[in-house]
Amino acid sequence: MARFDKIKELRVEHITKRFPGVLASDDISLTVGEHQILALVGENGAGKTTLMNMIMGLYQPDEGKIFINGEEVSLKTPNDAFDCGIGMVHQQYMLVPNMTVLENIALGMKKSWKGIKVDLAMVRKQIEEISGKYGLAVDPDAFIWQLAVGEQQRVELVKTLCLGAKFLILDEPTSALTPQETDELIALLKSMSSELSIIFISHKLNEVKALSDRVSILRHGKVVFEGSTADYTSKQIAALMTGHEVEVNANTDEPSKGEDSLVIKDLCVRSDRGFLALDNFNLSIRSGEIVGLAGVSGNGQRELAEAINGIRKVESGTITFQGKQIQNLTPGQVIATGMGYIPEERNTEGIVPSMSIKENIILKDSESDTFSKNHILKNGVIEDTAGRLRTEFDIRCPGIHTAAGSLSGGNIQKVILAREISRKPKFLVCVYPIRGLDMGAAEFIHMELLKLRKSGVGILLISEELEEIMNLSDRIAVIFKGKNQKVLSRDEATTEKLGILMAGVKEDE
Amino acid sequence: MNNYKLVYKIAVVAVAVLIALLVGAAIIIAVGGDVFATYWIIISMPFKNFRSLSEVLIRMIPLLIVALGIAVSSRSGIINIGAEGQMYMGIIAATAIATNCGSLPKIIVVPMCIIAGGIAGGLYGFIPGWLKAKLEVSELLSTVMLNYVATQFFNFCIRVPLLDPMEKSGTPMSRRVAENATLSRLFRGSSLHQGIFLAIILVVVIYILLFKTTWGYKMRAAGASERAARYGGINVSKYLIISMVISGACAGMAGAVELMGVQGRAVAGMTGGYGFSGVVVALFGALHPLWIVPASFFFGILLYSQVNLQILTSVPPNLVKALQGLIILIIVAVQMVINNPYSIERFRKRFFAGREMKKTEKEA
Numbered sequence A: 001m002a003r004f005d006k007i008k009e010l011r012v013e014h015i016t017k018r019f020p021g022v023l024a025s026d027d028i029s030l031t032v033g034e035h036q037i038l039a040l041v042g043e044n045g046a047g048k049t050t051l052m053n054m055i056m057g058l059y060q061p062d063e064g065k066i067f068i069n070g071e072e073v074s075l076k077t078p079n080d081a082f083d084c085g086i087g088m089v090h091q092q093y094m095l096v097p098n099m100t101v102l103e104n105i106a107l108g109m110k111k112s113w114k115g116i117k118v119d120l121a122m123v124r125k126q127i128e129e130i131s132g133k134y135g136l137a138v139d140p141d142a143f144i145w146q147l148a149v150g151e152q153q154r155v156e157l158v159k160t161l162c163l164g165a166k167f168l169i170l171d172e173p174t175s176a177l178t179p180q181e182t183d184e185l186i187a188l189l190k191s192m193s194s195e196l197s198i199i200f201i202s203h204k205l206n207e208v209k210a211l212s213d214r215v216s217i218l219r220h221g222k223v224v225f226e227g228s229t230a231d232y233t234s235k236q237i238a239a240l241m242t243g244h245e246v247e248v249n250a251n252t253d254e255p256s257k258g259e260d261s262l263v264i265k266d267l268c269v270r271s272d273r274g275f276l277a278l279d280n281f282n283l284s285i286r287s288g289e290i291v292g293l294a295g296v297s298g299n300g301q302r303e304l305a306e307a308i309n310g311i312r313k314v315e316s317g318t319i320t321f322q323g324k325q326i327q328n329l330t331p332g333q334v335i336a337t338g339m340g341y342i343p344e345e346r347n348t349e350g351i352v353p354s355m356s357i358k359e360n361i362i363l364k365d366s367e368s369d370t371f372s373k374n375h376i377l378k379n380g381v382i383e384d385t386a387g388r389l390r391t392e393f394d395i396r397c398p399g400i401h402t403a404a405g406s407l408s409g410g411n412i413q414k415v416i417l418a419r420e421i422s423r424k425p426k427f428l429v430c431v432y433p434i435r436g437l438d439m440g441a442a443e444f445i446h447m448e449l450l451k452l453r454k455s456g457v458g459i460l461l462i463s464e465e466l467e468e469i470m471n472l473s474d475r476i477a478v479i480f481k482g483k484n485q486k487v488l489s490r491d492e493a494t495t496e497k498l499g500i501l502m503a504g505v506k507e508d509e
Numbered sequence B: 001m002n003n004y005k006l007v008y009k010i011a012v013v014a015v016a017v018l019i020a021l022l023v024g025a026a027i028i029i030a031v032g033g034d035v036f037a038t039y040w041i042i043i044s045m046p047f048k049n050f051r052s053l054s055e056v057l058i059r060m061i062p063l064l065i066v067a068l069g070i071a072v073s074s075r076s077g078i079i080n081i082g083a084e085g086q087m088y089m090g091i092i093a094a095t096a097i098a099t100n101c102g103s104l105p106k107i108i109v110v111p112m113c114i115i116a117g118g119i120a121g122g123l124y125g126f127i128p129g130w131l132k133a134k135l136e137v138s139e140l141l142s143t144v145m146l147n148y149v150a151t152q153f154f155n156f157c158i159r160v161p162l163l164d165p166m167e168k169s170g171t172p173m174s175r176r177v178a179e180n181a182t183l184s185r186l187f188r189g190s191s192l193h194q195g196i197f198l199a200i201i202l203v204v205v206i207y208i209l210l211f212k213t214t215w216g217y218k219m220r221a222a223g224a225s226e227r228a229a230r231y232g233g234i235n236v237s238k239y240l241i242i243s244m245v246i247s248g249a250c251a252g253m254a255g256a257v258e259l260m261g262v263q264g265r266a267v268a269g270m271t272g273g274y275g276f277s278g279v280v281v282a283l284f285g286a287l288h289p290l291w292i293v294p295a296s297f298f299f300g301i302l303l304y305s306q307v308n309l310q311i312l313t314s315v316p317p318n319l320v321k322a323l324q325g326l327i328i329l330i331i332v333a334v335q336m337v338i339n340n341p342y343s344i345e346r347f348r349k350r351f352f353a354g355r356e357m358k359k360t361e362k363e364a
Helices: A048-055 A079-082 A100-109 A119-135 A147-164 A177-194 A205-211 A232-243 A303-306 A331-336 A344-352 A357-361 A379-392 A409-422 A438-456 A466-472 A496-504 B003-028 B035-049 B050-075 B083-100 B106-135 B139-159 B197-212 B216-225 B226-231 B238-263 B274-284 B289-312 B318-338 B341-351 B351-363
Strands: A009-019 A022-033 A037-041 A063-068 A070-074 A086-089 A167-171 A197-202 A215-219 A222-228 A261-268 A275-285 A290-293 A316-321 A339-342 A428-429 A459-464 A474-482 A483-489
Touching: A009 A048, A022 A197, A022 A215, A022 A222, A022 B216, A037 A048, A037 A205, A048 A167, A048 A197, A070 B035, A079 A086, A079 A119, A079 A197, A086 A147, A086 B050, A100 A119, A100 A147, A147 A167, A147 A177, A147 B318, A147 B351, A167 A438, A177 A205, A177 A496, A197 A205, A205 A232, A232 A339, A232 A438, A261 A459, A275 A290, A275 A303, A275 A459, A290 A438, A290 A496, A303 A428, A331 B003, A339 A409, A344 A409, A344 A474, A344 B226, A357 A379, A379 A409, A379 A483, A379 B106, A409 A438, A438 A459, A438 B083, A459 A466, A459 B274, A474 A496, A483 A496, B003 B035, B003 B318, B003 B341, B035 B050, B050 B083, B050 B197, B050 B216, B050 B238, B050 B289, B083 B106, B083 B139, B083 B238, B106 B139, B106 B238, B139 B274, B197 B216, B197 B238, B197 B289, B216 B226, B216 B238, B226 B238, B238 B274, B274 B289, B274 B318, B289 B318
Parallel strands: A037 A197, A037 A215, A086 A167, A167 A197, A275 A483, A290 A459, A290 A474, A339 A428, A428 A459
Antiparallel strands: A009 A022, A009 A063, A063 A070, A215 A222, A261 A275, A261 A316, A474 A483
């Protein structure tokens, strides 16, 4: 049974945690009061998740104490944290896809286990109670695999609340959500704060502004700033987070007058599940131009990127690149035409995770005269190139022999970017380039994309982040159910207009 | 590498070996053997004299060649457990030439036999490779099934087309290979034959292929992440098939070497399970051509000890097979533990934390 009826205050004092070679938490003190929402922000690797894992009993601090309502608690396992009424929703959802919502929630609820039987009726009652109380609609009999990501997250919330959580920790809750789902979640959490206290980890500052009462900024394991959110602008918080003024990289140049570089005409492509993911899709992009493709993910973006790059079969229609048709060429042939591609799945597709940075740099060019002769690799040249790109692109790693998969997301993206840009592409397809990256890395990547545009390369920028698209693009297209809704110029586009188009409504209707 | 990590790895391997020895000891006691005597025979006999060391080496040669091929295919993302069948196919081809072309000079006929063995094994490796690349047939299924086919085809061959007409005892076997087609022994009084040169050459060739050429690079990329390799413009199917052909060719050559250097004629069961042990050797050698050399030597010792145990003790020689099985299990377990960051961290905390703290204090 829960140890505390109410959590009036959670306080951590002087918490220090060391990992080999890293001081993950350095004398951290924080306080969260009743009905408060604390935003914990910081770049990747600042120690946010480590701190939360200590509150959840997954790690033990080397030094320091945790207090609830002024009473010292010792949290040795996640069960201790549950008993105190603390619950956490992780970044990766912990749900069994082929079980129902009801079964998933019963899975963690020890009090529903009656010998060899599970008291599902009791669990169902509790779910109804919780969803009624907080306005969290879930269908207990739906299977997890049937649910969209946003719905799965609601299930995670209900699960945590059913376990009796009175204090919620949310680790980057919006990282996998669409803009609409994000807005819903923020409204929901705001209303829930009348019952609960919440710590939420994020590096999206507009969410921090919209949701939190207080904000704490971590950098290199230290709290470098604490304050009331309302007193600071996003820009000030961003500067405190990165330690320097953050420049928003915006494309303010005249729209490109270059020739058409990539022309997509009446393209039809099937998804893995067999339906038409692209349905007579049309779009053309000039050289020296960034065209942003906005849309809720799952509307054909992945299939478009794969079709252009020869990874997915084209059913009908044409893709013309620099005057030549490239549909249904092999990936190798498309690469040879000068196409660059930053894929959505950077960890599994953009790099070979178990190979070194050096080996990943030559992924597309092992047979080029630069890197090999008569099929024998030129190790010296490869090492020099990798070393040079490491400095040029500020890839933070122990060395070029480090396995690429062991790097952080931002550095993996820099490896991919270094490879793609150093190949001097004539065109670049760029899919969700900053998803999950911290501001420093995102800023760097945007800067590089703008540089590339200036040098006359056409870029197709597929993204869900409207802010990113509106800052960088010359023109903006909106994809919905595999069709190009409309193409707007940079000046015409507003968040509202794009939002409406993304939802599938045409303006003139 | 950090100090404590190296200590950790050595400690894990030491513990693993100890566990293998202890469980092995339990089995020896259970069958009524003398633990120390048995282990002493296994460890000391190979080094008694040059003749016994040669016995280890001639077992090591086919193991090494098969394992090199397994390393190529495994690194390319396909697990070849069909080496046994590919060996048989290699033996059939090599026998056909070695028994019929004895009139040619040795310098021609020996390479011809080995190459024929390689081609036959390679073609037989091509089948599961093609099936996987084009039709996504699991190689576990196809290679095991093709082993049965090859074994029976071999049994047919030594009974009908390759049967020795002079053989009256009723044991099906081929004619002896021609004198000009044998791999000569290197020293008087030792069974070590010229096949060891082929093994050494192949170690170097496979090492260069895997790590120094663009082909090896692409094979490794395709094996490590098919998706990323495809993204990078690598023709994954092509390299999958090539790797299986190389793997099969190695097994086929190992068969030819066993025929020409040891057995002298094709007889039933002559692969001696090298095709399967080769998989273990390759894994034990971390799929690296250079590490596979000591790994195959170690397994050569184990195989040779079967002979000695039979002669010198009452312990059944199959005990060695049980030990092999234990070693496989322990390798798998060790691989789980040895790179687990949490265990490393716990180890550091327990044995190294105090020392580090003192160091930081000093620095401060």
